[in-house]
Amino acid sequence: MxxxxxxxxxxxxxxxxxxxxxxxxxxxxxxxxxxxxxxxxxxxxxxxxxxxxxxxxxxxxxxxxxxxxxxxxxxxxxxxxxxxxxxxxxxxxxxxxxxxxxxxxxxxxxxxxxxxxxKKSAHVLNEIVKAGLLTFDVPGTKLTKHIEHFEEHIFLKDRRSAILKGLYFMKRRVDVLRRVLLLSSDIVENIDPPGSGNAYTRDVRDLYIKQQSLFESLFENTNHLLNIYFNISAHKTNEIIRVLTIFSVFFLPLTFIAGIYGMNFNFMPELKWKQGYPGAMLLMVAVTLSIYAWFKRKKWL
Known part of the structure; x- marks a missing residue:
């Protein structure tokens, strides 16, 4: 049309x-x-x-x-x-x-x-560019709120895969809008050349600087938030591995002892001792307590 x-x-x-x-x-x-x-x-x-x-x-x-x-x-x-x-x-x-x-x-x-x-076509262009830059106000505000939402969930609540997916798409949106603004710099520079002193076009430059600063900040905060998310997730994984390792260290010698006395060879003297069973149990308790004391001394527990 x-x-x-x-x-x-x-x-x-x-x-x-x-x-x-x-x-x-x-x-x-x-x-x-x-x-x-x-x-x-x-x-x-x-x-x-x-x-x-x-x-x-x-x-x-x-x-x-x-x-x-x-x-x-x-x-x-x-x-x-x-x-x-x-x-x-x-x-x-x-x-x-x-x-x-x-x-x-x-x-x-x-x-x-x-x-x-x-009164001039340049004035119309100035108004169009200004209105175009103003359209980035709404996504900037929304993305800021989204970052606050994700920060709350990462630091205070459970971390789930949905958060990572949301962070990914938010990072993509911020990156796209940031690049669009960055590539629009030539338009602003030619509408309001440096040192022109034109108050009519100065608003466009000021608005552009404001939008660019906002999305640069959003870009840095999103990357920072992603790094924190991965670091926290890695820390949680390390804690799980640490607990599992501690359990395995406790049970490994007990399993070894049980394996030795479960071989049922005829010439194992301990199998015919009346105190063989309680002796094996006491040995297991002693090994467990020794490992626990060693961990405490190393401050691993």
């Missing part, structure tokens, strides 16, 4: 929005505005990473916003977690292309563009 979100005598630019366009619609718009074939090819790739590129007399931008597949609880790829917004922008036009509906574009059009707040 092709629609115009900005036009009129009071504007010196037009805004064309393509929602889930067909290849024919895309080629028609590309021909009308002189878009490069390579840019159009990139615009059609659903899993393309964020990009900022100057081509001829326009700028080509690929922005990814957080838009997860709600029917897939294990979504952990760029395509499953984000939606691509392709932007072609010059002084006289701005073209946005996306496969999924994004109501924010209509809100920018009705509340800012049509009321004269966005």
């Amino acid at each position: 092709v629609r115009k979100l900005a036009e009129g005598a009071h504007l010196n630019y037009e805004w064309i929005d393509l929602l889930d366009p067909s290849e024919e619609d895309l080629q028609q718009v590309a021909q009308q505005y002189g878009l490069h074939e390579a840019s159009v090819t990139d615009a059609m790739q659903a899993d393309h990473i964020p990009k900022y590129e100057r081509v001829k007399d326009y700028t080509f931008i690929i922005l990814r916003i957080y838009s997860p597949d709600e029917h897939n609880d294990e979504a952990d790829t760029v395509k499953e977690l984000t939606n691509k917004i392709t932007i072609f922008i010059s002084q006289t036009y701005i073209i946005t292309i996306h496969r999924k509906e994004w109501p924010v574009l209509e809100r920018i059009s009705s509340q800012l563009v049509k009321k004269g707040e966005c």
Whole structure:
């Protein structure tokens, strides 16, 4: 679907929005505005990473916003977690292309563009990028709560395989969103160049720094939490092996004694002693007490 979100005598630019366009619609718009074939090819790739590129007399931008597949609880790829917004922008036009509906574009059009707040196409781009970065607020908050939940279960409650699975998918989501933000740095750097002093675009840079810092922290905390989980699990396993080893040390000599006197050879003198049985039992008790005393002296118990 092709629609115009900005036009009129009071504007010196037009805004064309393509929602889930067909290849024919895309080629028609590309021909009308002189878009490069390579840019159009990139615009059609659903899993393309964020990009900022100057081509001829326009700028080509690929922005990814957080838009997860709600029917897939294990979504952990760029395509499953984000939606691509392709932007072609010059002084006289701005073209946005996306496969999924994004109501924010209509809100920018009705509340800012049509009321004269966005006097240039660059202002529209600034609002789109800012709105795109804001979409990462919700997953950042959710992932922070998930980390707190897993920390509570790891340190205070039983550790189960479901926790490890949850930690794995959370780490994947954090890593994907962190990489998307990292790859979006070129877009922010060109919208708000260092030292520009433009208060209008400064909000975009500040928001980007905030989101990047949040997801860097989440990434480090998730890795730290996974390491702690494995260390605690390894410690628990070592404790189990330690207890089993102690039991085996106690019973190994007793089994040896029982095996010796269970061979029933005719010429074993102890078999005919009246005190043979209580003697063997006392020997076992003595061995057990000796092992226990040795363990206590070594502080293994």
